[in-house]
Amino acid sequence: MSVTVELTYDMSKALGARRVDVDGARTVRDVLRLTRERFGERAAEFEKLTRVTAVAVNGVLINHRRGLRTEVADGDTVMFLKAAAGG
Amino acid sequence: MIRGYAGRVLDVDLEARTFQFKPLDEDTARLYLGGKGYGARLLYDMTPAGIDPLGPSNPLIFATGPLNGSVAPQSNRFAVVCKSPLTGAIGNAACGGSFALGMKRAGIDVLVVRNQSAAPVRLEIDGDRSEVSFLDASDLWGKGTYATQVLLGRKKHHAVIGPAGEHMVLYAGIVSSERIAGRTGVGAVMGSKRLKAITATGSRTLEMDDEQAFKEYTRWVGAMFRRHPVLGERLKRYGTAGIVSTTNPRNILPTRNFKHGHHPDALNLSGEYMEDHGLTGVKSSCIHCPVTCGRDVEVDGVGRVKGPEYETVALLGTNLEIVNLKQVAEWNYLADDLGMDTISLGTVLGFAMELQERGLLQAGIRFGDATGISELIKDIAHRRGLGADLAEGVKRMSEKYGGHEFAMHVKGLELSAYDPRGSYAQGVEYATTNRGGCHVQGASMYLESVGPLTINPQNLKLKADLPMVLQNLACAINSMVLCIFTTYGMIPGVIHNTSPNSRAHRLLTALFENSGPLLRVAIRQKVTPIFWWEKWLTYITGETTTAGHLQEIGARIFNLERMYNLREGLTADNDTLPPRILYEPTFAHMTSGHPLHQLLPRYYKLRGWDTRGVPTARTLERLRVRI
Numbered sequence: 034m035s036v037t038v039e040l041t042y043d044m045s046k047a048l049g050a051r052r053v054d055v056d057g058a059r060t061v062r063d064v065l066r067l068t069r070e071r072f073g074e075r076a077a078e079f080e081k082l083t084r085v086t087a088v089a090v091n092g093v094l095i096n097h098r099r100g101l102r103t104e105v106a107d108g109d110t111v112m113f114l115k116a117a118a119g120g
Numbered sequence: 121m122i123r124g125y126a127g128r129v130l131d132v133d134l135e136a137r138t139f140q141f142k143p144l145d146e147d148t149a150r151l152y153l154g155g156k157g158y159g160a161r162l163l164y165d166m167t168p169a170g171i172d173p174l175g176p177s178n179p180l181i182f183a184t185g186p187l188n189g190s191v192a193p194q195s196n197r198f199a200v201v202c203k204s205p206l207t208g209a210i211g212n213a214a215c216g217g218s219f220a221l222g223m224k225r226a227g228i229d230v231l232v233v234r235n236q237s238a239a240p241v242r243l244e245i246d247g248d249r250s251e252v253s254f255l256d257a258s259d260l261w262g263k264g265t266y267a268t269q270v271l272l273g274r275k276k277h278h279a280v281i282g283p284a285g286e287h288m289v290l291y292a293g294i295v296s297s298e299r300i301a302g303r304t305g306v307g308a309v310m311g312s313k314r315l316k317a318i319t320a321t322g323s324r325t326l327e328m329d330d331e332q333a334f335k336e337y338t339r340w341v342g343a344m345f346r347r348h349p350v351l352g353e354r355l356k357r358y359g360t361a362g363i364v365s366t367t368n369p370r371n372i373l374p375t376r377n378f379k380h381g382h383h384p385d386a387l388n389l390s391g392e393y394m395e396d397h398g399l400t401g402v403k404s405s406c407i408h409c410p411v412t413c414g415r416d417v418e419v420d421g422v423g424r425v426k427g428p429e430y431e432t433v434a435l436l437g438t439n440l441e442i443v444n445l446k447q448v449a450e451w452n453y454l455a456d457d458l459g460m461d462t463i464s465l466g467t468v469l470g471f472a473m474e475l476q477e478r479g480l481l482q483a484g485i486r487f488g489d490a491t492g493i494s495e496l497i498k499d500i501a502h503r504r505g506l507g508a509d510l511a512e513g514v515k516r517m518s519e520k521y522g523g524h525e526f527a528m529h530v531k532g533l534e535l536s537a538y539d540p541r542g543s544y545a546q547g548v549e550y551a552t553t554n555r556g557g558c559h560v561q562g563a564s565m566y567l568e569s570v571g572p573l574t575i576n577p578q579n580l581k582l583k584a585d586l587p588m589v590l591q592n593l594a595c596a597i598n599s600m601v602l603c604i605f606t607t608y609g610m611i612p613g614v615i616h617n618t619s620p621n622s623r624a625h626r627l628l629t630a631l632f633e634n635s636g637p638l639l640r641v642a643i644r645q646k647v648t649p650i651f652w653w654e655k656w657l658t659y660i661t662g663e664t665t666t667a668g669h670l671q672e673i674g675a676r677i678f679n680l681e682r683m684y685n686l687r688e689g690l691t692a693d694n695d696t697l698p699p700r701i702l703y704e705p706t707f708a709h710m711t712s713g714h715p716l717h718q719l720l721p722r723y724y725k726l727r728g729w730d731t732r733g734v735p736t737a738r739t740l741e742r743l744r745v746r747i
Contacts, residue, residue, distance in 0.1 A: 039384070042365060042392035051387060087574060087620040091708050092371025092382060092542060096626055097576040110382075112369035115354070115362075 036105050038068050039112040044082050047075055061088060062101040064111050086113045123329045124186030124660040125149055126227040132252060134313050135235035139252040144229050154185030156212045157599035157677040158230060159201030164680060169687045173205035174288055174312040182231040185600040189224030189326040192656050193342050194603035196220050196407040204304040206290040206513050207532035207556050209685045211304035214598050216406035217296025222277025226322035237314040247322025257316035264457035265295040272319055279318045282459025284501040285311035289511040291464035298426040302461035304555050329662030341652045345410050349616035350608050358391025359415045360430035365390050366570045371706060372542035374439040376487055377470035378528050381539045381706045385443040389433040394445060400424050411605060417449045428452035434537035435466025441488040451497060458501035467534035471514045474526055481521050525699040530557030540714050541706045543569040543577045547714040548723055549587040551695045554681035560604045562590035572616040575633045584722040585636050589643055592674030602653060644668045676743040679735050683747055692733035
């Protein structure tokens with residue numbers, strides 16, 4: 034089962050990729066863990082970047098579903114975003 | 121005269137080439153503030169129903185408000201009001217730049233331009249001498265907005281049109297410095313009058329009731345804005361294009377003529393990308409604005425120019441599936457120089473591409489392909505060939521070529537770049553706003569989908585209340601006349617800096633989402649000024665202004681505009697959204713589109729309208745809307 038993770042601009046710069054595919058995730062918590070692993074030695078940087086970052090699954094914030102326990106399915110897109118952008 | 125106003129209305133007749141300075145009506149100023157409110161009152165009173173928007177009977181009204189001419193942050197704006205040639209409804213647009221300051225220094229609160237000139241003309245207003253010169257503008261006719269302002273003198277304050285206005289493109293705008301009163305075709309009305317430019321000069325200063333208190337408070341507000349996570353950090357650093365990084369993951373970024381809300385490469389159009397690629401500086405932006413949301417970018421063959429904003433990168437970018445910032449920046453410059461609204465332009469081009477794809481039009485342009493678009497934009501501005509059809513806007517194009525179900529407009533005004541299927545309150549706002557499908561007549565999306573509060577944008581809670589409250593506030597803001605961004609400071613910085621996934625944040629969001637009754641009480645309070653615009657008005661005019669006062673004034677303006685539209689023949693049927701938005705789902709959990717039919721009845725009730733969307737006599741009487 035593969036989930037596509039779309040990173041924020043800052044995360045992309047740190048990791049050198051706009052998106053990564055992670056396999057074997059059942060929940061958003063798993064996706065976060067697997068994405069953090071992709072950062073390797075820069076995992077602390079990933080933690081910092083996610084501190085004020087919201088997470089959406091297929092466009093819907095996990096806050097409106099089951100939070101980190103939100104289940105993901107094959108082909109889903111999990112996206113990080115800055116919650117406040119202006120307007 | 122109430123403090124904060126110059127006390128004069130300048131009435132210009134372009135046909136007779138006469139002018140008259142008249143006293144500002146104090147009662148109207150108290151009831152409608154200025155800006156678009158005062159303009160709407162004048163338009164309603166001056167014109168009968170059914171006038172030709174591009175005929176001599178349509179007055180073009182430029183209006184400032186009591187905050188213009190002060191050093192309040194984001195206060196250098198003016199409003200333009202007329203009957204819209206694009207929608208046939210009330211037309212208005214607001215603009216930054218410098219012309220508001222020119223008007224106020226000239227000692228003019230409102231400028232009314234009536235009738236039409238036989239030949240290209242420009243006006244020079246000398247406020248100190250109370251003189252208006254009608255000057256031949258044949259040498260400027262055909263020139264772009266940038267060149268025109270350079271020729272008129274960079275140090276003066278101008279409002280000008282470009283070729284799009286001259287050729288009465290129905291979404292042409294009026295430009296001041298590098299900013300544009302873009303929406304509803306106010307530039308086409310100026311072009312119909314053969315009025316190329318207006319220059320206002322003078323040396324008057326603003327009189328305030330309590331200047332010392334105003335200055336001290338304004339210093340505090342300026343410092344607070346500079347520290348604010350959105351106003352002082354994100355908008356300052358990334359400009360409005362930084363919003364792409366939020367709308368794209370939330371699936372509300374128009375893509376492929378609003379077919380989708382997400383583009384996998386959208387970050388290449390973001391403010392963050394702009395900062396890393398091609399940004400050559402940060403504009404000083406509008407006068408007295410600490411936010412400085414304008415960007416400078418390099419355009420080949422032109423040099424350093426104003427960069428594209430969010431609406432532009434979305435509607436000329438992902439909406440056309442052209443994810444090339446350099447290309448979008450070039451088109452943005454072209455549209456600004458030709459003098460037309462990039463929101464309508466991008467939506468028109470997206471519609472033409474889908475017509476082409478479905479074999480309904482041979483436009484020669486395709487999604488994902490930039491070929492031919494630069495030339496087509498120029499053709500639109502000059503109404504050449506197919507450009508003449510595209511100059512009419514999406515609604516008229518759909519009447520000619522078909523495609524009503526994917527014609528992205530409300531009341532004839534092309535939709536802004538927030539897909540309401542992921543932002544329900546914004547959908548109600550689009551459907552009901554008097555000028556049509558626009559995002560800055562309330563900006564509900566800030567509270568529900570792009571701001572710091574992560575309320576659920578796809579349930580029905582507050583989704584009828586928020587648009588009404590915010591539309592009222594925006595009516596007041598656009599009548600002072602302030603930038604809508606001043607409202608973003610309402611949410612304290614500390615909330616922006618909490619994790620959206622934290623318990624505290626979720627609790628706060630839940631409280632807000634369920635605050636309907638409390639919200640309705642809070643906005644009625646007339647005890648004390650709380651927010652900056654209330655305090656500024658109080659210090660300037662000497663008349664205590666509170667949230668309750670502004671909600672009342674805003675509701676008055678909104679209902680007057682509504683009555684104007686009803687008089688023009690619009691009905692509740694026009695309070696709708698494009699069929700694509702109503703019936704096509706863009707989220708996996710959706711079975712249909714935006715639930716407007718569930719929200720409109722409540723919205724009408726909150727407004728004090730009957731089931732046909734008509735303000736009741738009691739509502740009009742309560743708000744003192746004279747009809």
